[in-house]
Amino acid sequence: MGRGAAARNVAKCWVAVALPTTGLAWLGYLAGGLPAAVTSAACVIFIAAGIYAYGDRALLGMVGARELLEAEAPQVRSTLTTLASRAGIPVPKLYLLPDGYPRLLVVGRGGQGGAAVAVSTGLLTAANPSELEGLLAHEIALIRRRDVMVQTAAALLSSAIVELSRIGGFARNAFLVILGPIGASLTHLLLSPRRTLTADRDAARLCDSPHGLADALLRLEAAQGMVAFAASPATEPLYAISPFAPDRLSAMFSTHPPTAERITRLRALDPEWRDRLHAALSDDASA
Numbered sequence: 442m443g444r445g446a447a448a449r450n451v452a453k454c455w456v457a458v459a460l461p462t463t464g465l466a467w468l469g470y471l472a473g474g475l476p477a478a479v480t481s482a483a484c485v486i487f488i489a490a491g492i493y494a495y496g497d498r499a500l501l502g503m504v505g506a507r508e509l510l511e512a513e514a515p516q517v518r519s520t521l522t523t524l525a526s527r528a529g530i531p532v533p534k535l536y537l538l539p540d541g542y543p544r545l546l547v548v549g550r551g552g553q554g555g556a557a558v559a560v561s562t563g564l565l566t567a568a569n570p571s572e573l574e575g576l577l578a579h580e581i582a583l584i585r586r587r588d589v590m591v592q593t594a595a596a597l598l599s600s601a602i603v604e605l606s607r608i609g610g611f612a613r614n615a616f617l618v619i620l621g622p623i624g625a626s627l628t629h630l631l632l633s634p635r636r637t638l639t640a641d642r643d644a645a646r647l648c649d650s651p652h653g654l655a656d657a658l659l660r661l662e663a664a665q666g667m668v669a670f671a672a673s674p675a676t677e678p679l680y681a682i683s684p685f686a687p688d689r690l691s692a693m694f695s696t697h698p699p700t701a702e703r704i705t706r707l708r709a710l711d712p713e714w715r716d717r718l719h720a721a722l723s724d725d726a727s728a
């Protein structure tokens with residue numbers, strides 16, 4: 442989990458701010474001269490500072506998360522603390538998503554603070570300790586590399602663009618046809634599926650095994666369609682695995698590689714696992 446990746450993510454966020462700032466400043470200059478250019482650029486910088494400082498809280502509020510008390514979910518908190526210590530980062534804040542859909546997400550700035558992990562009631566009920574450890578390690582890896590900062594910015598900006606469709610009233614769907622692809626393009630411009638694969642690999646290292654995360658991915662994928670779930674599809678990059686049904690809009694925002702590919706890559710990190718499994722099954726049969 443190198444510093445180079447974290448530096449690239451910070452640079453990517455700076456570029457994401459610099460481009461609209463330059464563009465709006467130029468448009469402002471054409472429309473009203475230097476004062477309008479300065480005003481336009483200042484507005485973009487102000488919005489970017491707000492996203493950096495409060496983007497995590499805005500998204501946590503959007504998904505209905507609440508902060509877990511110290512005495513709640515001690516096993517999850519202990520696992521998160523251990524993984525953060527191994528990764529050399531501050532322990533993220535822990536939030537609860539009060540619904541039955543098994544999912545977790547991460548938001549914030551990453552690096553040396555300002556990150557939060559949210560787990561659902563459904564995940565705490567469904568996942569076993571090794572699966573939960575693998576999923577939390579995946580989120581820790583995203584924080585360590587500062588992928589979380591880019592994800593948070595992309596999800597918040599894309600969600601705002603999608604929500605603009607509400608101004609269309611009864612013609613909202615027509616506005617969504619235009620604004621949806623714009624928000625999705627921004628998401629894919631900032632985020633690459635490679636970040637997920639790299640976080641999977643780093644999570645396996647943190648746990649000293651890839652199988653907890655691989656088993657968890659299988660469990661989460663099996664939950665799709667079994668439990669009702671609804672949210673803004675622009676928040677898809679925040680989750681460890683997409684919780685959205687593969688409809689037309691959510692497919693545009695999908696940034697995760699196929700789950701089967703992720704599991705195959707994780708199992709390949711331990712090429713002898715099949716032999717050990719067969720040996721264990723043989724021992725049980727003989728006993």
